[in-house]
Amino acid sequence: MTTTSQDTTGGRRAGAETLLEVRGLRKVYDGRVEAVRDLTFAVSRGEFVCVVGPSGAGKTTLLKCIAGLLPPTSGDVVLEGSPVAGPPPGMAVVFQEYGRSLFPWMTVRQNVELPLKQKRLPRDRRQELVDEALAAVSLADVPGSYPWQLSGGMQQRVAIARAVAYEPHILLMDEPFAAVDAQTRADLEDLMRSLWHRMGVTTVFVTHDIDEAVYLGQRVLVLSSSPTVVLDDVAIDLPVERDQLTTRSSARFAELRAHVFEQVRRAKRERGR
Amino acid sequence: MSRALRGGRGLLAALLLPVLLVAAWWVLTADSTSFYLPPLHDVFARFPEVWTPERIRLDVVPSVLRLGAGYALALVIGVSLGVAIGSARRLRAFVEPVLEFLRAVPPTVLVPVFMLFAGLGDTMKVLVIVSGAVWPILLNTIEGVRAVDGTLSETCRCYGIHGPARLRHLVIRSASPQIVAGMRQALSVAIILMVISELFAAEDGIGYLLIQFQRGFAIADMWTAIIVLGLLGIALAMLMRLFEWRTLRWYRGLREAQRGRS
Numbered sequence: 001m002t003t004t005s006q007d008t009t010g011g012r013r014a015g016a017e018t019l020l021e022v023r024g025l026r027k028v029y030d031g032r033v034e035a036v037r038d039l040t041f042a043v044s045r046g047e048f049v050c051v052v053g054p055s056g057a058g059k060t061t062l063l064k065c066i067a068g069l070l071p072p073t074s075g076d077v078v079l080e081g082s083p084v085a086g087p088p089p090g091m092a093v094v095f096q097e098y099g100r101s102l103f104p105w106m107t108v109r110q111n112v113e114l115p116l117k118q119k120r121l122p123r124d125r126r127q128e129l130v131d132e133a134l135a136a137v138s139l140a141d142v143p144g145s146y147p148w149q150l151s152g153g154m155q156q157r158v159a160i161a162r163a164v165a166y167e168p169h170i171l172l173m174d175e176p177f178a179a180v181d182a183q184t185r186a187d188l189e190d191l192m193r194s195l196w197h198r199m200g201v202t203t204v205f206v207t208h209d210i211d212e213a214v215y216l217g218q219r220v221l222v223l224s225s226s227p228t229v230v231l232d233d234v235a236i237d238l239p240v241e242r243d244q245l246t247t248r249s250s251a252r253f254a255e256l257r258a259h260v261f262e263q264v265r266r267a268k269r270e271r272g273r
Numbered sequence: 274m275s276r277a278l279r280g281g282r283g284l285l286a287a288l289l290l291p292v293l294l295v296a297a298w299w300v301l302t303a304d305s306t307s308f309y310l311p312p313l314h315d316v317f318a319r320f321p322e323v324w325t326p327e328r329i330r331l332d333v334v335p336s337v338l339r340l341g342a343g344y345a346l347a348l349v350i351g352v353s354l355g356v357a358i359g360s361a362r363r364l365r366a367f368v369e370p371v372l373e374f375l376r377a378v379p380p381t382v383l384v385p386v387f388m389l390f391a392g393l394g395d396t397m398k399v400l401v402i403v404s405g406a407v408w409p410i411l412l413n414t415i416e417g418v419r420a421v422d423g424t425l426s427e428t429c430r431c432y433g434i435h436g437p438a439r440l441r442h443l444v445i446r447s448a449s450p451q452i453v454a455g456m457r458q459a460l461s462v463a464i465i466l467m468v469i470s471e472l473f474a475a476e477d478g479i480g481y482l483l484i485q486f487q488r489g490f491a492i493a494d495m496w497t498a499i500i501v502l503g504l505l506g507i508a509l510a511m512l513m514r515l516f517e518w519r520t521l522r523w524y525r526g527l528r529e530a531q532r533g534r535s
Contacts, residue, residue: 064427067431068430069427069430069431086430087430087431087432087433089433091431092431092432093427093428093431095424095427095428097424100422100423100424100425101424101425101427101428103425103442103443103446104523104524104526104527105446105447105449105523105524106442114432114434114442115432115433115434118432118433118434118438119433146523146526146527148523148526148527148530148531149526149530162432166432
């Protein structure tokens with residue numbers, strides 16, 4: 001199953017500190033359905049890792065296990081040296097269903113501020129973080145609106161602002177842009193790139209979109225169909241400054257995309273057998 | 274401007290039928306010679322004499338206080354038990370059949386039982402109100418708490434929102450549309466039971482007055498008591514509407530947004 005790029009330890013920078021380690025992760029639902037068979041990989045501090053795989057590849061299961069929302073059947077998730085047995089404090093998650101992850105009875109500002117209150121940050125600091133985060137996602141002008149008054153893309157930006165304001169050590173994103181239109185999606189991708197660039201937060205980004213994975217990540221993990229293993233670990237050696245137009249039309253992008261696409265197609269074929 | 278216009282039209286529509294009904298009552302009874310159905314004109318004429326400030330202090334206030342106490346108690350019991358039962362699947366399977374049974378017992382038949390245990394005083398009357406008003410609140414709260422969204426719940430877990438904060442920010446708010454629906458049903462039940470509890474062995478209250486007037490053949494006075502009860506009901510229903518309008522503004526907006534998008 002391992003391919004050439006994995007023995008170069010993927011895109012992991014040599015000597016970088018390991019932040020997240022997933023070892024032999026296996027998840028079986030109800031003792032019957034094996035969603036994830038055996039996943040092993042590590043993420044360095046500050047890395048942007050995308051996880052792609054065919055639909056039904058247990059991507060969400062993997063993410064929920066990392067987030068401590070689901071207990072794995074066997075194997076370990078280790079974050080900053082301590083095993084994850086519940087949602088760890090230094091982690092933020094952005095879900096696909098933006099409409100259902102924001103509190104509809106709270107304004108945008110209250111939504112972003114609530115986790116900070118829970119962290120018991122002083123009022124001034126909260127104010128500062130909320131303002132910064134909303135400005136970072138270009139939503140500084142709607143703090144008093146309710147989520148349902150905003151478009152889908154704006155709602156997802158609120159969810160991202162909430163995650164960013166939380167100052168997490170690791171940011172998990174579960175197909176966050178799957179439910180918005182193409183143009184909004186491109187904008188949100190660039191927003192994520194620039195946020196990551198500025199904050200340097202370790203990011204694990206799950207998607208079924210190969211182009212998105214290649215465009216966003218420093219590294220792309222390709223998962224097989226369920227029961228899931230890591231098929232490939234591809235280093236994305238595109239320039240740090242990326243642009244929807246030039247990056248996506250570059251030859252290297254096409255090569256990487258084709259490579260990942262081939263892996264995913266192989267994953268689907270193997271499932272068909 | 275258009276909103277004010279629409280609001281005005283809504284108010285007009287809401288008032289039209291009551292006004293017509295009162296007018297019909299007025300006209301149809303104008304020449305009534307029936308002893309039991311005096312002309313509405315005569316009934317109105319009795320108001321200043323019957324409903325003096327003294328009477329309001331001695332009879333309306335105790336009724337309203339008992340109603341308030343019973344309703345508040347029903348609310349506290351209903352919501353706290355509802356949250357507990359709604360959050361725990363096993364507990365729910367265990368108690369739900371019993372709840373269905375208890376709910377099916379008409380609270381009015383419990384009045385004699387409560388009289389045995391709690392005497393004839395205010396405690397009994399408040400208990401009667403609680404025994405009826407608690408069910409709609411409890412059952413609706415259970416439903417509301419059950420339906421808390423999974424993604425929101427996971428969001429709370431991720432951001433360390435648990436315990437009392439989770440109850441306050443997630444569970445209660447998320448269940449509030451159902452809780453308020455239960456509160457509205459409970460309000461009318463509570464008013465009915467307030468009157469009924471005062472029909473039995475009471476010393477004061479609007480229900481007590483009603484029975485006194487009827488027994489004393491003060492029929493016009495009896496009708497004024499019925500109208501006062503009706504007005505009290507309207508006033509409380511309007512307070513309820515105001516409360517609902519304020520607490521569920523987000524819910525209306527959300528529903529409208531969802532309809533607009535689909």
